[in-house]
Amino acid sequence: MPDALTYILVIAFTTFLVRALPFLFIRRPITNPRLKQFLDFVPFATLAAMAFPDMVFSTGNLLSGLLGFLSAVLVALKGGGLITVAGAASLAVLIAELIL
Numbered sequence: 126m127p128d129a130l131t132y133i134l135v136i137a138f139t140t141f142l143v144r145a146l147p148f149l150f151i152r153r154p155i156t157n158p159r160l161k162q163f164l165d166f167v168p169f170a171t172l173a174a175m176a177f178p179d180m181v182f183s184t185g186n187l188l189s190g191l192l193g194f195l196s197a198v199l200v201a202l203k204g205g206g207l208i209t210v211a212g213a214a215s216l217a218v219l220i221a222e223l224i225l
Contacts (some may be wrong), residue, residue: 180214189221 155161178196181190196217200210 154194184218186222186225189218189225192221193218 155164177194180194184190184193191203194203197210197214200213205213
């Protein structure tokens with residue numbers, strides 16, 4: 126049990142450092158427009174990097190996962206909302222799984 130507690134404390138400390146260090150070192154507002162634009166896209170890129178593998182590989186069949194992902198992208202590009210995008214992706218996966 127002490128090993129688990131040590132791991133939890135190390136992870137908590139590391140997480141704290143990653144979040145606290147920018148506040149300690151960056152005192153002034155960021156004025157560089159390129160850096161600001163880069164930082165604006167970091168949350169979206171991180172979310173995509175975490176979610177994409179789960180979206181594609183969650184079905185157990187790579188083809189149906191890719192079809193679901195592509196249908197979600199197409200519906201999102203057409204202006205569909207969150208529920209519409211999720212429904213279209215789920216329907217595409219269901220149809221692909223029934224066919225395959």
